[in-house]
Amino acid sequence: MASAVTEVAAEPEYADIAIRVLPGMTAAQAVASRVGAPLGHDYCVLSLSDRLKPWEVIAQRLTAAAQADLAIAIYNPASKSRTWQVAATRDLLLEHRSADTPVVVGRDVGGPAEAITVTTLGQLDAQTVDMRCLLLIGSSQTRTVPRPAGPLVFTPRRYPATVSETTPGVG
Structure with a gap:
């Protein structure tokens, strides 16, 4: 919420109010x-809320993240009035990711x-x-390992070899 507070604090009438943002x-x-550690390698964070930005922008960002093979953390996935975005997100990501891609839903x-x-x-049930x-x-590199205490999900830090890793002077 620091962004919302600083947006308001930037108004001239609040110039004398000190703002301090603490990390968490x-x-x-x-x-x-x-x-x-599903976010153990490169990842991005996106909001599915289209209250302050159009859905087209959200869809473009989801596509870019999927094409870049980033793990994705999604905030504000659905609300009482926004019920279709999770299914649309799943379908859009399935154009670029395997159906077996691990998904964690934290409630x-x-x-x-x-x-x-x-x-x-x-298998993600949008409902x-x-x-x-x-x-x-x-x-594409995220793995799920069954364990007695519950599945272990991680994205390895090492990514498969690419041209930049194998060609001197590239990367």
């Missing part, structure tokens, strides 16, 4: 910590009704996602 753990990191993380669901992009949720969509 993001909801994306809190959800990730419950299952391992009320840190709260009394905390619940974590690990599923796949192909179960609301504003109390945060979604983590894996990259």
Whole structure:
């Protein structure tokens, strides 16, 4: 919410009010910590709310993140009045990602009704996602390992070899 506060604080009538922003753990990191390290490599954070920006901008950003093979943390996935964006997001990402791509749905993380669901992009049930949720969509490298205490989800730090890693002077 620091952005909302600083936007208002930038108005001339609030010039004399001191603003101090303190760092904290993001909801994306809190959800990730419950299952391992799905944000262990490059990732981006996007909001699905189209209250302050058009859906076309959101869809363009989702496409760019998917094409770049970034893991994606999604805030504001759905609300009572915004019910179609999660399914549209899933369908858009399936144009660039495998249906087996790991997805973590964190609900009320840190709260009394905390619940974590690990599923796949192909099996993501948009009807179960609301504003109390945060979604983590894996990259092509994200893995899910079954364990007795619950699945371990991680994105390895090492990415498969590319031209820049194997060609001297490139990268």
